[in-house]
Amino acid sequence: MNTHVEVRYAFSPAEAKAWDTEKARQAMHIPQLFAANKIYLVYSHFDRFIAGGIMPVEESLQLEPVDALKAEYFLERRELGIINIGGPGTIQVDGEIFHVDFKEAMYIGKGKEELIFSSKDPKMPAKFYVNSTPAHTSHPTRHITKKDAEIVTLGSQESANLRTINKLLVASVIQTCQLQMGMTELHPGNIWNTMPAHTHDRRMEVYCYFEVPQGQAVAHFWGQPQQTRHIWMQNEQAVISPPWSIHSGAGTSNYTFIWGMAGENLDYGDMDMAAITDLR
């Protein structure tokens, strides 16, 4: 079996308040995204968001419709966002080949049937990080690079939160049904992402941390602003953020992460900010 699928149920803040480390990790943490010639998918009941990894090495991998979808093909009722965090690769979409390099993205709209992922060089395999959400209509398939992105720099060196936010699959760049994705790069010497923290009860979010140097890790903060907890994240792991939760991190070094969201709207700026001094 090439494809591993795991279903994660949704949960409430009241339920999560009593959890210990293991329970919290079982509910939110996605420890494995990539293994040679394998597809890993986690199907979250928060907005029916799927997050996963596709790592073709010697062989190409086809994204098949998993049982949880009860669909004829994966994108029968869904849209798909992809960011490659490995070596150069290709994605074949109903016969059309797209070349997708490191930190480049793809959007594939509802209705595309055959999706085949390959690496150009097995010694430097591609690692396709994928997010997928239910879709009501079909938008054009697009290859998106930093040249197309909306880029903003936030924070400051003094506050150790200087970072560049590359908005790749957002309304100002492409049309999607509900999926938004981007990539935030922490500048050297900076460790805090998404600080000041925020919630957006209208959208859930998933973070995938990568470029975490060997021997380093990121403490990912979650919970309601007045009831926070943390999950320690290793390189190339993901974490589900419920709509009511903050999602912020502090690393033992700088790092990069991919954020993906789905829910009520496509408004990236629709956030309820939590003042740093109010966090508990």
Ligand SMILES: O=C(O)C(=O)C[C@H](O)C(=O)CO
């Ligand atoms: O560093 C940041 O700040 C982010 O990248 C924030 C995410 O993009 C986010 O949480 C969007 O809602």
Ligand SMILES: [Zn+2]
């Ligand atoms: Zn957010």
